[in-house]
Amino acid sequence: MATDLDDPLDNPPIGILDAPFDSALSERYLVYAMSTITARSLPDVRDGLKPVHRRLLWAMRLLKLDPASGYKKCARVVGDVIGKYHPHGDQSVYDAMVRLAQTFALRYPLVDGQGNFGNIDGDNAAAYRYTEARLTQVAIDLMAGLDEDAVDYRPTYNGEEQEPELFPGLFPNLLANGASGIAVGMATSIPPHNAAELIDAAVMLIDRPDADDAAILEHVTGPDFPTGGIVVDSPAAIAESYATGRGGFRVRARYTIEREKGGGWQAVVTEIPYGVQKGKLIEAIAALINDKKFPILADVRDESDAEIRIVLEPRARTVDPATLMDGLFRLTDLETRVPLNLNVLDHQRTPRVMSLREALSAWVDHQFVVLRRRSQHRLDKIADRIELLDGYIIAFLNLDRVIEIIRTEDEPKPVMMAEFGLTDRQAEAILNMRLRSLRRLEEMELRRERDTLDKEQAELTALLASEAKQRTRLKRDLRKIGERYGRETALGARRTTIEEAAPARDIPLEAMIEREPVTVIVSQRGWIRAMKGHVDLASTEAMKFREGDGARFAFHAQTTDKLIVATESGRFYTLGADKLPGGRGFGEPLSLMIDLDGGGAIVSVARSGGADAKLLVAASDGRGFVVREGDVLAETRKGKQVVSPRAGAKLKVVRRVGPGDDYVAASGDNRKLCVFPLSEVAEMARGQGVQLQRFREGGLADARTFRFADGLSWAMGGEAGRTRTEADMSPWRAARGAAGRTPPTGFPRNNRFD
Template identity: 80%
Template sequence: MATDFQEPPIGVLDAPFDSALSERYLVYALSTITARSLPDVRDGLKPVHRRLLWAMRLLRLDPSQGYKKCARVVGDVIGKYHPHGDQSVYDAMVRLAQTFSLRYPLVDGQGNFGNIDGDNAAAYRYTEARLTQVAIDLMDGLDEDAVGYRATYNGEDQEPELFPGLFPNLLANGASGIAVGMATNIPPHNAAELLNAAIMLVDRPDADDAAILTHVSGPDFPTGGIVVDSPAAIAENYATGRGGFRVRARWEIEREKGGAWTAVITEIPYGVQKGKLIEAIANLINDKKLPILADVRDESDEAIRIVLEPRSRTVDSGVLMDGLFRFTDLESRFSLNLNVLDKDRTPRVMSLREALAAWVEHQFVVLRRRTEHRLAKIADRVELLDGYLIAFLNLDRVIAIIRTEDEPKQVMIAEFALTDRQAEAILNMRLRSLRRLEEFEIRTERDKLDKEQAELTLLLSSDARQRTRMKRDLGKIRDRYGPETLLGKRRTTVAEAAPTRDIPLEAMIEREPISVILSERGWIRAMKGHVELSSADMMKFKEGDGPAFAFHAQTTDKLLLAGENGRFYTLGADKLPGGRGFGEPVRAMIDLDGSVGIVALLPARGNDKLLVAASDGRGFIVPTADVIGETRKGKTVVTPRIGAKLVVVRPVDAAADYVAAVGDNRKMLVFPLSELPEMTRGQGVQLQRFREGALSDATTFVFAEGLSWAMGGDSGRTRTEPDLSLWRAARGAAGRTPPTGFPRDNRFGG
C-alpha cells in the first residue's frame, strides 16, 4: 500500500542527486582552475607563489638583508594567506629557488634546495631564504596602489590580487599546472627578448605573430640545451598557443691521443633528472641495445659533464648520438599549452602575441594607477606645505595661540583659514623644527611638487606620453636583464636539426663473424667465427640429413631465404641458434610450409641485385633492398606461372654484362644482361625457350673473361671457357649444347 509523501526535515534540502553533485563539482572545478592551478597572464603567478613572495616581502627578506628560516616563511603563509598543507607550500617555495627549474629564480635559497640529479630539498627547518632582485622587480609598485588588494581567507589581513612589476614573469619563467579538465605548460623565455617585443608592442599594438618572432627566437631553458624544431614549427606553436618543442642535450667531442675520442654532454634538456638519465644510458649498455657505446661516466660538479665512451675510435659520433637521442631523454619534448587566466579571470589558451599584449596592457593600467597615486600624495603634501608656509609667516601669532588658547586648533582654523589636516600638522610640529622651517625651503619644495604634478597630469591625459614613459621604463628593466649580463645571457640555442636517423643494424648488434649452415631438411645453425666450411663441426647433421647451404657472415647481416613459391623471408643473423647440436628448424622461424622447398639462403648485401628465375624460364633482376621483409610471412617477389617454381636466386656480379642460362635439356644460352628488366615483383621475361624440360640454372658473368665452372672430384680446380660466341644469342633463344666438360648436373656452381 502506497504511503503519503513526507516533507523532508527542516534544514534538509530535497534535490536530485545528479544536479547536486554537478553543482558542487563545478564549484570545486572553478576553484581549482582560478585559485590554484592556472597562472594569471598579468604576473605569471599562481596564488601560492604570490602569497609566498608577499609574505617574504612583509618579513623584509630583501636581497640586501639576511636570510631567514624557510619554516618561518611557510608558517606565515599557511597561517595568514594560504590555508593548505605546509609541505605543498614548501615545495612551491623550493621550486622558486631552484636555478635549474626557474630561468629567473624568485627566491634566493641557502642550504640544500635539491639538485638536478632529482634529490629532494632538506626540510624547511634546515633551509633559509630571501628574495631575489627579480622578485623585487616583480613586486615593484605594491606600495603605490598599482593593484587592488583583497581580504585574506580569514578576513584578518590584506593580500594583493596580483603583482604590478615590469618583469614579464609568465613567459620569462614559464609555468605548469593541472586543473580540472584543463592544464597549462609554458616554457621559460629570455627576458630581454620578451621586453624588446613588448617595447615593439607599445608602438605597434596590432603587430602580428611574425613580428613578435623577430625578437623572441624561442624558449630559453635554465638548463640550456638546443631547440631543434624548424622556424615554421616554432611559429605554428606560438601562433596557436599549443604544440611542443624538441630539446636536445648539448654535446661536444673531446679528442685523445692515438685518435680515440669521447662525447661529453655539457647541458641536458629541461626537466630531465641527471641521475635517471645516466641510469637509462647505463641500461642501454648493459642490455646491449646500443653496442657501439662502451661506457658512461658522470664527472659533473656544479657544471654538467657526462662522458660517453664509444666502443671503438671508428664509431661514427653522429650515429652514436642519434641512438642516444632516440632511446633516452637526451632528446625530450616540452609540450606547449599557453592556457592562462586573462584579466577577467577567465581561463583560455593564448598565442604568444596575445599573452605578451595582455601583459603590456596590464602595465599601462599599473602606470596610470601609480600616477594617480602619486598625484594624490603630492596633493596631500602640498596641502601641508601651504599650512607650514602660513605658520612660518605668522609664527609669533601661532605660538601665542598655542600658549593662550584652550582649543588652539579651532582658533587657527578660523583665523588663518586652515584645513583640519593643516592645523593638526602645525600642532604636531616639534619646536626644533621651527628653526628649519624657512620660507625658502618650503617654497622650493612646493615649486618642485607643482612641476611634478603638472608633468603627471599631462602624462595621464596623453596616450603618447604614456607610451614614451612605458618604453623608457621597459628599457631600464631590459638593460638589467640584457644579453651581456650573467643572468640575462641566452642559454638555449635554437638551431633546426633533422629528426634522428634510423639507427643502422650495425649500431644495434655487436658485429661478430659467424659461419651459417642450413641442412637439406631445413635445420639451421650459426657457429662463432669463420670456420672452415668443410670442417667436421660444420658437417655435423642428423642421420639421413646433409648440407644444403653454408657460408660466412656477420651477426649484423640480414639473411635472405627464398622458397620455391617465390616468397623471400628475412632472418636476423644475430638471432640464429648456436652451433652446438644440430640447430633448429628454420621453418619454425618463418611461415614456410613444409611442402615448399628452399631454393637459396644468402646474406643480403647493401645495394646488391639478384637474378631470379622460375623453372619455366622466366625471370628478372630485383634489387636486394626490395626483397627484404621483416615479417614471418615473408614477401612475394616471384609469381611463377601454374606448374612452375622458383629455381634460381643468384647475386649479380657488379661488373657482369652477360647472363648464362642452362636447361635440364642440356642446352645453354648466353645473352646480354641489358636485355633483362629490373623489377620488384612479377614473372619477368623469358630467359630461355624450351620445347621440353625446364630451366635448370642461370648466372651472370663478364663476357670478356669467359665462363668458369668447378670440375668434378675433390681437386677444387675450375675450368674456364673463354670464347662463348657459339652460345651467344638473343634472350629467349633455345640455346645449344654446353662446352665439353660442363657439369652433368647442369649447374654453374658457385
C-alpha cells in the first residue's frame, strides 16, 4: 500500500507520459503544422480549392442551388457547411463564401450572389441573413462528374455524411482563379489567369507531355486579373517567375489622358491593380496632396459608378502627363507587385512549389484519371442495364410462359430462373414490370436500346484500352468546354494587358515643385526667408530686419533650387528653396531647420549649381581642396562633415569654381597674395586638403578661382559697385603653398575679393 511518503513521480498516475518536453512539443507542433498545411491553407493542384471552398460548393450542390434555380439565404448554406462538413467559425466560412462571389476578387466567380457582397472600395458584405446565393456555371463545370465515381469520397468529421476529396471538373480552377493562403512555415500566392489560354496550353500538353516552359508561354502570356490593369514586366522576367514558381508581377493601373479646350488635361484611371481597395487608394493620393508631397497634383476625384473612374487633375497644364503618372506609380498603389508562389498540394497531398508547366501537367494527369474513372463507371452502368435488357427480351420472347408461371407458381422467381437461365436481378426486374410494358412495341424499343448500349460499350472499352483514344477524347472535351470561356466571350476575354515598361522614373525636384523665382535673404543673426520674385538686392525697402540685425547673404534663386549652408566647423547642410519661410515677416532661424549645435558660425549660404558643379573650400590655416557639390549635399538635418579643419582652424572660404577657371588666388591676413594653377589643388570628397598658402602670422583671408588669361578682378566698394581688374598676374604667380607677395595697388584693405 502506498503511503504519504511515496514519491508520486516514482508511481505516475495512469495517463501521464514521461517524455522530454522538447520532443513532445515538436511532435505535437508538427501534427498541428501538417494539419494547417494540408487541411486548411494550401489548395490542391487538381481542383485549386481549399477544404472550406470545396465544402461550400458541395453543400450548395446538395441544396440544388444550380444556376437555373432560385437563390437561397447564405445563412442556410453556412449553417449546412459548419453543421455537416466544416466545424469552424460561421464568420470565417461566410467570408470564404463572399470571396467566391466577388467579381473583383475572382476571375471566374463560383458563387452567384444576390445582395451586398462588398465592393472594390473595401466595404464589407452584409450579414449572411441578408444575402442570398446560388452556384455559377463555372462551379457546375468544376463539379461535373461527381455522380460518376470520378473521385473518391470520405466520411465527414462526425461520420454522418460523405464529402468528395476533390472536384473532378474540366475547369482549370487553380490557375484560372488563383489562390492565396498562409500556412505554418509556408505560404501560397497564385494570381488568376485566362481560362482560354490555360485550356489551349493543356491541349498542347496532351500532345506534347515533354513540352518545356517556353512552349507553355506561347499560350499563357501572363496573369489575367479580374480588375484588369497592365502587367509591365519583361517577357524574360515573366518566364523566370513561371519557370521557378516563385517571383511576382508588376501591375499598373490603366489610364487615359483626356484633353480639354485651352490646352488643359486630366488623367482618368479606369482600371486599378488587383487586390487594391479603391477607397484606400484615393485616400492615399489625397494624403499626398494634403501633405504637399506631390505638388504637381492638384486634385483627385472619384467619379466611379459601375465602372471605375478616378480623375487626377494636375497643378498646371504644363505638367508632363508621363511625369505625373510615374510619380503616382512610385508613391501609391497605382502600381503594385503581385507575388507568385506556386506552392500547392500535389496528388499525394504533399506541399511543394511547382512551375507553371508542372502545375498544368498535374491538372492534365488528374483529368486523365477522371476520364478513365468516369468511363469505367459508365461501363458498369451499361453492363447493369444490358443485364436487365437481356432479361426483358427473354421475357417478351416467352411472354405466355412467363405469365403462366406467375399465375400458377407460389414462388415464380426460382422457377423462371431455372427455366430461362435468368439471374436474380433479371427475374426480380421481370416480376416488377408494369402490365402496360407488355405491349409488343416494347420489344423493339428494348432491342434498339440494347444495340445502342452495345455500341457505347464497345467505344468505352476501346477508349480504356487505348491511350491515344483517351488523349483524343480529352482534347475534344477540353475544346468543348473552352468554347464557353473563349476569348470572344464576355467572360473569357482577356482583361489584363501584357506590356513591358521600364520602372517608374525618379521624379526630379524640378518636376515635383512648381518653378517660381524667389529672393533668399539670410540675416547676420542667422534668420532666413524667401521673398517672392527677384527683388532688387540693393533695395532697402525689401531688406527689412529686426533691430540690431542686418543682411548677411542675399541672392536670387528658384523654388526648385537647393541651398548649401556651410559652417565654420566644416559641416555642410542642404535646404530646399521651396521649404523656406515667406518673405512677409523676418523669416525663421536657420537653427530650426538644420542642427547647427556645435557647428559654429555660418560661413556661406549659396544656391547649388548642380551635383557636378565644384566648390573651392579652404580653412583659416590655408589648407583647402576642391569638392563636387554632389558630395556636400546632405539628406538629413544633421548635415555632412566635408572639411575637417586642424585644431585651432575653421572653415573660411566656400566659393564656386567657375567654368573655365584655371588658377587660384589666395589672400592672407598678412596682406600677401599668391596665385597658382588650379590643377595643383586636390579634388576630394572630404578631409583637410592641401596647403594653398603659407603664413608666418595670421591666416587665410580669402581665396577664389579665376581665368589667368582674363586677369584677377575685385570689388572697389562703395555704392557704385565698381570693380578693378589686374590683367597681368604673372608677378604673383607661384607654386602652391608659397607665401605670396604684396597685392596690386588698390586691393581691398580687408584682403577679400568681394
